[in-house]
Amino acid sequence: MPEARSTVVVVTWRGRAHIRECLDALAAQDRAANVLVVDNASDDGTAELLSGQNVLRLPRNRGYAGALAAALPRIETEFVAWLNDDAVPVPSWIATLEDALDRHGDAAAVTSSLELPDGSVQSVGVRLTADGHGADTALAGREVFGFCGGAALMRTAALRSVGGVPAGFFCYYEDTDTSWRLRLRGWRVISVPARVVHRHGASSRLGSSKFHHWNERNRLLMLVRCAPLLVALEQLARFVAVTAVLPFRPPDNAKNFRVSLRLGVLADVVWRLPSALVFRARTAATARVSRRELWRIWAGR
Template identity: 55%
Template structure:
């Protein structure tokens, strides 16, 4: 038990060149109704972020890195510095409502079997950007933008939360709360992902270890989305495609993991032929042959280490990979 007024959560904010938007995030944290600790990982910013952090009235604890470690790397270096029962992940371009943390803590308090509660991210236009993460039939992690719930499936091998809190496949790393001890027990955060899919990979490992993930609808945060990483850019697509394949090779059943790797390679090989035949090829960066070849080189280069990690993840698992896949893929 923690005495009244003692922080139970450490809110970890990862920032890079965040001076223009980080202040609003810290201001919102300063208005939270629950006591908490704030730890900002400054990924070697050079735009004045350092000065903003020194001057901000909330006086957060700051961990500065020598190089940009990305979102995943920042979370990984922060985890050893978290000594509270809960660890919150919060994007630096998100501004949570005053009861955001209170709602997340209350959700986990009421759900002892739940390891993570994911918040509702709201766009500047007022629509729901994320109410957690779903798993597509191709193994992509995608934001649940609807406010509906996923119905339980009998025989799934995982517990269904006992209250009306909606269960989701996974957490959205932009605004979520996890049990610190559980996160450590499943292997922490995949620092090598740099950016994107660290949340879906973590959700996979939570599920495999037999833990629940739920959505806390009333824990809301305004999210600018992609201020630093520019969705649609070549780097965005490179990280997304690479990390999806790495995540599947680490966590998913062998059949869909190998299938998706081969499918990615086959599409890459066929793209030049489609262009030669005059067929339309999407203009998005993830259909550029050079980018896709780079992804394949990175994934194959990491394959020996990934297979070692896969074995470790399997050794910690209580739920078969196939059970998790059948329960959630395509939902």
């Protein structure tokens, strides 16, 4: 059997109800790939279910980003894939992704076509909105700004060269942040029809207070780390301004517009700001494409 060129990292936390289907799909791939399961200190019997698998067990839950970061030093293959534990790839998945990177030598990452169980398309990649959000796009047939971290393949050396995975994000926006840094280094990100059925939200509580905290915090930190400085400052100022006027507006039931949550986000961002600025300077020192140019090309596209 040919030596595997890819290692698929599957992060799980209390994934007993769905991870077996994911692992069975990886075992049925048309092309050999190594599989590394990172168990985020599951306490629901997942550990027992993973008997016989190549498993990295963490002593505490480090989130999706933290688990991916913990796995990266163990990767010895040319390519590394990120795959959600509630995602089920078709048998040709890894072969399609590898072949795409072989065809496109200027691409560091290739993203999959994620479909919901009802057959509708969830994501074929990430677009950059006019105000700096990373958002799933379902528009196939065009180049994408970034990859969706639920199912993607990267060149391991390229990922390491741009600083790896932002472990402190815990979860959400680690993919868009990484895409920014790859593009700043001059790499492309491409999308191919490598199908993956995704039980979206099976592994996390979408819409929870923690979800909104991580989403809002990580977007702002990503902009500080990667975007043009004026964009980052504008979005920070906008977040502060909206938070300041909320007590004087009619109540909004949306959790991301709760003053207490937004104040917590701001406190978290301020605490992490020094390290984000240091990282920004390091990224700028090795960038081959300007932040302004990337913003001009991709924001709002």
